[in-house]
Amino acid sequence: MQKIIQALFLIGTSLVGYSQVTISGTISDSEKNSLFGVEIYAKDLHIGTxxxxxxxxxxxxxxxGHIELIFSFIGYEPVIKELDIHKDITDLNIELTEGVFHMEEVIISTPFNRLQSQNVMKVEVETLKEMxxxxxxxxxxxxxxxxxxxxISTxxxxxxxxxxxLSGNRVLVYTQGVRLENQQFGGEHGLGLNQSGIESVEVIKxxxxxxxxxxxLGxxxxxxxxxxAAENSFVSSINQQYFSNTQGSSTSFGLKKSFNQWKYILRGTHDNHLDYKIPNGDRVTNTRFNETNLNAAVGYNNELISxxxxxxxxxxxLGLTEGIEHQEKSRTPELPNQKINNHIVSLHNHIFFDKSKLDINVGYIFNDRSEFEDEHGHDEHDDHDDHDDHEDEEDHDDExxxxxxxxxxxxxxxxxYDIKYHFPKSESVAIIAGAQGMIQTNRNFGEELLIPNARINDFGIFTTGILDFDKSSLMAGLRFDNRxxxxxxxxxxxxxxxxxFPALDKSYNSFTASLGYKFDLFKDITTRINLASGFRAPNLAELTSNGVHHGTNRFEIGNPNLDTEQNFQTDVSLEYENKHFEFFVNGFYxxxxxxxxxxxxxxxxxxxxxxxxxQENxxxxxxxxxxxxxxxxxDWLHLESAFEMVIGEQNNGDYLPLIPANNWTNTFRSEFDIKDWMKNAYASISVATTFEQNNVSGFENNSAGYSLVNFGIGGNLNIKSVKFNLTANLNNAFDESYISHLSRLKGDGIPNIGRNFIIGVNFNL
Known part of the structure; x- marks a missing residue:
């Protein structure tokens, strides 16, 4: 695999000698006034200015060949220009029109990379700055x-x-363009990602x-x-956050440098926290944790490859709590705890032809998850009677x-690995075909065994296309997978x-399809109807478990005869939007x-x-x-309100477990400037009301409702020529005592975190 990565990356470095292509122009508003600070970005090239x-x-x-340029500026509608470039110098002048509430994002997680408003699938976007x-x-x-x-929190x-x-293995997580695999079947196995190095997140529901x-599937x-960084620029930044409840700290330092063709990023982050405090003043013992994170990136592009x-x-x-016990302010997790080492390497190549494009993406993830306990039975070690030749494990089982x-x-x-070919586009039709796969190995080295040593090989082929009409778009696709x-x-x-743990040799096959249609039902009302099928093969825990899972305090027994989960979902969404009002409603079955x-x-x-x-339907x-x-x-006032609900039922009449309670969030936000020393400032208050959850499965308890009040303020400050960004938030301002229905500490009656003051500063040096 290492040789494959080296070979693919060297494709780019071997194609340096081609002539340069330059695009230039002027950006103005509808009244022909020049606009300063407009972002121009070519997503496939990873370059911008x-x-x-x-x-x-x-x-x-x-x-x-064929490329896409994105022109975006706060307060204006973004513009995407699709260009077929066949000469070395191209003039492109752009006129932006005033926008609505926010700057639209280009969707990366769907195949045709359109703006939110243009996308056939409804995809939600949240930037790290907004978070x-x-x-x-x-x-x-x-x-x-x-x-x-x-x-689901612990x-x-x-x-x-x-x-x-839907959660666990039913929700797929991608980072750096590759699927994240970190033993996510476990209830106490978290996301395992840090905010460091993240620009934004997209959610396909x-x-x-x-x-x-x-x-x-979910x-x-x-x-x-x-x-x-923008072309021929250098950016260094320091970000510091403080959390009062856990007396926690998050420190991040980053460097970004871009030349004409080469680009570099280096960022390091360290977080550490005490046990969290609940409203009665107690700390939940051994919920302390610390994390160290390193991100590095290098990019290269010329007129043939990026x-x-x-x-x-x-x-x-990460500490694993056993309840509210002794009170201390140590930052070192005690027993039991988890230590997790995670490495993610990804390589993305876009190869440009005359009017088409080939994407070749590969990724490698190594996840080492160890759990340490007070007494794990040194005298009760495993009797591993391996029936298969397993010399590689013996070699690895060193001191x-x-x-x-x-x-x-x-x-x-x-x-x-992920290979996609973008066929030449016409004015109304775009088609993509590709293949994806995963080769995975799980090995055990501890005294206990949660799931056995295993090998998984996924392979899938698919094609999808989009057809654009005057005011509507139709997207469809078909796929076959084998695991x-x-x-x-x-x-x-x-x-x-x-x-x-008996040996298994399983093969799972599935066809999936999707069909989506976006159109204007009435003036200013965008309608999306999406029909999609999905599948999920049983995971190792579901097939093979046979013992106590200490993270959930259950003795779990797997079922090797489980069938593949299959679902079919209908989504309908309506959106109305003008300069001063936005309304949306999404429904699904x-x-x-x-x-x-x-x-x-x-x-x-x-x-x-x-x-x-x-299993049950x-x-x-x-x-x-x-x-x-x-x-x-x-114009400085924003009022936002959102209500969400979901009901999960088995066909036998029982409710599904781990279904979130209904939630209603209301936010009042003002935006303002204070002379020259505070720009793009904001102040907000939000009230998040979570309702009672009485629709529970047979081994869950009902949960009471609660309301949390949060305050926030921040902006870009300029004090004596020192420029920095400041955010300050007071979460759970009234120190409300509550237990989330999806808290894994609910069974022990342990409340969620109490009042928490968070302040963050970011300096671009």
């Missing part, structure tokens, strides 16, 4: 600002995304198996990495693994009981066959209640509705 004081711009090293404005202490907390997205350090009631294959969360190589390393040490420090240690290696799964036999002796879930047997083994994996339905009012002439 800004207009000068006279509205002029120049973009070099642009390839011959910080709303006081999100972590990346997963920021995601919950998107209507329809929640989180304290403040561990959070798993939930999209319209619904089946996206056509685009991404297995595990995208939706996709797509994190976009930070962009390179290459981008990125690397992310994270080291996390560090013989130290018997980790009760549980799993190493997951994943290689991803091969092999596990090794293991037998584990524990408390005089032998837990067996998700029919899910062979839904896999844990069912209690009523038995007790090894001191834990026994649960077994089983189910359905989920609900939606989101919201408004955004920007009244004239009170």
């Amino acid at each position: 800004t207009s000068d004081i006279d509205g002029k711009y120049t973009l070099k090293n642009v390839p011959h 910080r404005k709303k006081g999100a202490p972590t990346l997963i907390d920021g995601l919950t600002n998107v209507a329809g997205v929640s989180q 304290g403040t350090s561990i959070g798993k995304p939930v999209i319209r009631g 619904g089946p996206a198996s056509l685009l991404y294959g297995s595990d995208a 939706g996709v969360i797509y994190f976009n990495p930070e962009k390179f 290459s981008e190589l990125r690397y992310n390393y994270s080291l996390s040490n 560090e693994h013989h130290e018997d420090e980790a009760a549980l240690q799993m190493e997951l290696s994943t290689f991803n 091969l799964l092999e596990t090794e036999y293991h037998a584990v002796e524990h408390e005089d009981e032998v837990h067996e 998700n029919n899910l066959n062979n839904y896999i879930y844990l069912n209690p047997t009523g038995e007790v083994e090894d001191g834990a209640d026994v649960f077994e994996y089983t 189910a359905k989920l339905y609900g939606g989101e509705v919201g408004i955004h009012l920007h009244p004239h002439p009170i």
Whole structure:
């Protein structure tokens, strides 16, 4: 795999000798006034620039053939220009018209990379800047600002995304353009990503198996990495955040440098937090955590190819709480705890032909997850009776693994590849065909065994196209996938009981399809109707579990006869938007066959209640509705309101587990400038009301409702020629005591975090 990455990246460096193509022009408004600071970005090339004081711009090293340029400026409608370039110098003047509430984003997670308003699929976008404005202490907390997205939390350090009631392996996470694989089947296995190096996030709410294959049955969360600096520029930045509740700190330092063809990014971040405090003043013991994160990127482009190589390393040490016990302010997690090493390498290549394009993307993820316990039974070690020849494990089982420090240690290696060919575009038709795959290996080195050693091989082929009419668009696609799964036999002796993990050799196949139509139902009302099918092959835990899962305090029994989950979802959305008012309503109905879930047997083994994996057909339905009012002439005032709900039911009449409660959030925000020393300033107050959750599964309890009040203020400051960005937030301002229905500490009656003051400063040096 290393040789493949080197070869692909060297394609770019070997094509330096071609003539340069330059695009230049002037950007003005509808009254022919020059616009200063307009962003010009070519997403496939990873290059960009800004207009000068006279509205002029120049973009070099642009390839011959078909490219897209994005022109965006706050307060104006963005413009996408599709160009077929066949000469070395191109003049392109742009006129921008005044926009509505915000600057639209180009959607990267869908195949045709259109603006939000132009996209056939409804995709939500949230930038990291907006997350910080709303006081999100972590990346997963920021995601919950998107209507329809929640989180299953274990304290403040561990959070798993939930999209319209579906979570775990049913929600696929992408980062750096590759799928994130980090043993996400576990209830206490969090997202594992830091805010550092993230530019924005896109959320597809619904089946996206056509685009991404297995595990995208419930939706996709797509994190976009930070962009390179503008051409021929250097940017250094320091970001510091402080969190009063955990006396926590997040420090990040980054460097970005871009030349005509080469671009570089280097960023390091360190976070550390105490145990979080609840409203009665107690701290929840051993919820402390610390993380170290490193991001590096290098990009190269000429008129034939654009290459981008990125690397992310994270080291996390997370405490696993056992309740409210002794009170201390240590920053070092005690036992039990998790230590997670994660490496992500991704390489993206865009190869440009005359009127078409080939994308070749590869990624490698190495995830080492170790769990340390108070007593993990040094005398009760595993009796691994491997029936297969496993010399590679014996070679790897060196001194560090013989130290018997980790009760549980799993190493997951994943290689991803994604090849797409963009056929030549006509005025109304665009078509993409491609192949995607994943080669994955899981190995165990700890004394305990949660899932066996296994190998997974995914392969899928697909095609999708879009047809544009005068005021509407039709998009459709078809895909075939195959997953091969092999596990090794293991037998584990524990408390005089032998837990067996039989060897499996499984193959899962699936066809998926999607059909979407976007049109204007009435003037200024955009309508989207999307029909999509999805699938998910059973994961290793569901197929093979046979023992106590300490993270969930259950004895779990897998079922090797589980079938593939299949679903079909209908989405309908309506949006009305003008300069001063925006309204949206989204509705969905998700029919899910062979839904896999844990069912209690009523038995007790090894001191834990026994649960077994089983299947039942189910359905989920609900939606989101919201408004955004920007009244004239009170241009500085914004009123936003959003309500979201989801109901999940099995066909036997029981409710599904882990379904978020209905939520209603109202925000009042003002935007203003104060002379020359505070620009783009804002102040906000939001009230988030979570309703009672009484629609619970057989082993869940009802949850009470609650309301949280949050305040925020910030802006760009210029004090004695020192420029920096400031954000300050007071979350849960009235120190409300509450327990989220999706908190994994709910069973112990432990409240969520109390009042938290968060202040952040960012200096561009």
